[in-house]
Amino acid sequence: MPNRSEPRRRGRSAPAALLALAAAVVGPAPGQAQVAEYLDHDAFTGELRAVVNASDAASVRSIATSPEGRDVWMVELALPGDLDPSDRPALLVVGTLSGDHVVGSHLALEAVRHITAAASTDEGRTLLSEHTIYVVPRANPDGAEAMFASTRWNRSVNGTSIDDDNDGRFDEDGPDDLNGDGMITLMRVVDPEGDFMVDPDNPRLMKRADAAAGESGTHTLYLEGRDDDGDGWYNEDGIGGVDLDRNFQHAYPYYQRGAGKNMVSEAASRALVDFAVANRNVAAVLTYGHSDNLVTPPNARGELGGIAASDLYLFAMESLDGILDTGVWSSRPDNVQGGLQLRGAQLGADNNPNSGRRPAMVVDGDDIEYFSSVSSRYREITGLESVGVNRPAEGMFFQYGYFQYGVPSFSTQGWAPEGEGDSADERLAASGAEFVEWTSVSHPTLGEVEVGGFAPHAMTNPPAADLPALGERQGEFVMALVGMLPQVRIVETEVTAHGGGLYTVDAVIENSGYFPSSLRHGQVARSVDPVLVQIGVDSDDIVTGDSKSATVSQLEGSGNRARFSWMVRGSDGQSVEIRVRAQKGGLDSTTVTLR
Structure with missing residues (x-):
């Protein structure tokens, strides 16, 4: 007989009892939260170990070493249960893939603290005996430092x-602290050919001059520093590096700054992918980073929205446009279009874009409602209704989690500036983010310049005093998300004797979680196995009905069921085992007696 077809759909709303369970899991009291300060690698490691060592539900190990020699830690959270932690539905949480998003590691740390505290409650122990949570709090410790x-x-x-500037040298022209304030900000330089002007509504900020409105550019912006290598560019080749959240396979930003020499080129990014591939029980991914699909879920077309960036920073980075078209590689006589052309073909440039199936670039229409539902839950728990700096998603780990790995995958900044305004800079300024006032400084090659702008990390990290409250709410959300993972079990069995050594064995499996056993895209990408149901008799003893190993490609959650039936030859009193394996929803087995 062919394998079982899709079961009847019964709706996708999260069961009220399931959400109530997640809400009932409480974390540490307010006074027990993490101290309100950002921690360097050594202090962060000490705090993480202290939290882990105080709990029987947690362990920690290093999964990689950064280029500068720092450990990349992974925490495993689980309590003893019927299944090994590697066979249970699991959530993978990753923070600070981009080094300047240091808040991500603190939110992940606080989630660990919240979960270990919840392990002392009945609800928490139940959740952690049936699920596993993996947390990589600070994936990029070099950048965070x-x-x-x-x-x-x-x-x-x-x-x-x-070699960011394609000149055959490495890390030779980083930023310089011209005004001696211990921070690297920006330079604005009077330039009648510049594209930017002081914003008349807020002289701290800059705007692009609008020629159609009669405006003329008056300035050019740069990162603060000198032309240390004398090539006419400013601060174009600093220390490092690779932004790990631009280093993964989906929509990989070929040849762009921070993306690395190739996909998954770094020890930490490779360790994350290797871990995901080796631990197929990971049923959902949550990252803390510069892109969001939780406050603003994918739209009806499956596209991400809410993109916002600091204009000041983008204006300064425009001063580096064309940097790869110069340098030692462009001196090659066979390379008239610049060094970039020697680095290989851009995606799609050397193949027919109309041939074959193209990679999925948006969330599958059948999966959108899951993202919308989780978004509603996220906003409810965290109170977040807006985002700050929200970078377009390119090569990010949460994209790998959905498009390649095939599971519900989420990303959030974990906070948002509270100010109002039309642009990210206006909202940051209105929220009171630390700002270095523009001050005149003498520059060795540019003459008089003004140094100022948002203080380092002010655009991407909240004030340290906000960390405990933000972290507590993220911990609550992590527990709620774990409670939504698929959970497939055998819930009914029945044996009917027909005489003559023939018996019908019926079994019903149920997914009591919210998420299905596989998203639609998980099936399209063939990255998630079907649910497998096996009966423990020889194939030759199956007279009719389902196969010995029967499958269902997607078992909807929220209590949906699938029924399997076999007519088998056997003897009275014979024990027969029935097993179910859901790659993202766990294992279960039961034994029936033929009689």
Whole structure:
């Protein structure tokens, strides 16, 4: 007989009892939360170990070493139960893939604290005996350490040396602290050919001059620093590096700054992918980073929205446009279009874009409602209704989680500036984010310049005083998300004797979680196995009905069921085992007696 077809759909709303369970799991009292300060690698490691060592539900190990020699920690959260932790539905949480999003590691740490505290409650112990949570709180410790350097700067990249300006040298022209304030901000330089002007509504900020409105550009912006290598570019080749959240396979930003020399080129990004591939029980992914699909879920077409960035920073980075078209590689006589052309073909440039099936670039229409539902739950728990800096998603780990790995995959900044305004800079300024006032400084090659702008990390990290409350709410959300994972069990069995050594064995399986056993895209990408149901008799003893190993490609959640039936030959009193394996929903088995 062919394998079982799709079961009847019964709706996708999350069961009230399931959400009530997640809401009932309480974390530490307010006074027990993490101290309200950002921690460097050593202090962060000490705090993480203290939380883990105080709980019988947690363990920690290193999964990689950063280029600068720092451990990348992974915490496993689970309590003893019927299944090994590696066979249970699991959530993978990752923070600070981009080094300047240091808050992500603190939210992940606070989630660990919340979960270990919840393990002392009946509800928490039940959740952790049936599920596993993996947490990589600070995936990019090299980049994060820039927050604690003697001169602070927004460093999103790790310590891998990259020739960012294509001149055959590495890390030779980084930012310089011209005004001696211990921070790297921006320079605005009077330039009648510049594209930007002081914003008349807020002189702290800049705007692009609108020629159609009669405006003329008056300035050019740069990162704060000198032309240390004398090539006419400013601060184009600093220390590092690779932004790990631009280093993964989906929509990989070929040849762009921070993306690395190739996909998954870094030890930490490779360790994450290797872990996911080796641990197929991971049923959902949550990252803390610069893109969001939780406050603003995918739209009806499956596209992400809410993109916002700091204009000041983008204006400064425009000063580096064309950097790869110069340098030692462009001197090659066979390379008239610049060094970039020697680095290989851009995606799609050397193949017919109309041939074959193209990679999925938006969330599958059948999966959108799951993202919408989780978004509603996220906003309800965290109170977040807006985002701050929201980068377009390119090569991010949460994209890999959905498009390649095939599971519900989420990303959030975990906070948002509270100010109002039309642009990210206006909202940041209105929220009171730390700002270095523009001050005149003498520059060795540019003459008089003004140094100022948002303080390092102010655009991407909230005030340290906000960390405990933000972390507590993220911990609550993590527990709620775990409670939504698929949970497939055998819920009914029946044996009917027909005489003559013939018996009908019926079994019903149920997915009591909210998510299905596989998203639609998980089936399209063939990255999630079907649910497998097996009966423990020889194939030759099956007279009719389902196969010995029967499958269902997607078992909807929220209590949906699928029924399997076999007519078998056997003897009175014979024991027959029935097993179910859902790659993302766990294992179960039961034994029936033929009689």
